[in-house]
Amino acid sequence: MxxxxxxxxxxFEEALKELEAIVARLESGDAALDEAIALYERGDKLRRQCAARLDAAQARIEAVRLDANGQPAGTTPFNAG
Incomplete structure (x- = not known):
């Protein structure tokens, strides 16, 4: 693998937890340069994975449409813009 x-x-939760640990390690200043570079590269991969998971989740969210009586009449895809 x-x-x-x-x-x-x-x-998402695992990637975010690892990303938070990497940020804490980098902020501590205790990592040697080579380790800091490797941590940064891993953190960037984790950040991109988290962003992709959030984008996918957002695309799946649907808003409930209500009819004139306030009753659910169907769904429409989420539109963040």
Whole structure:
């Protein structure tokens, strides 16, 4: 399993938790330069995975349409714009 596929296999929550740990490690300043670069690269992959998962979830959200009586009449896709 490649590193990219390992990141893709993580749930949103797992990826976010690991990303938070990486940020904390980088902010501490305790990582050597080579380690900091590797952490940054891993963090970027995790950030992209989290963004992709959020985009996919947003695309699945549907808004409930109500009829004139206030009763549910169907759904429409979520439109963030």
């Amino acid at each position: 490649t590193e990219d596929s390992a990141v893709e296999a993580l749930s």
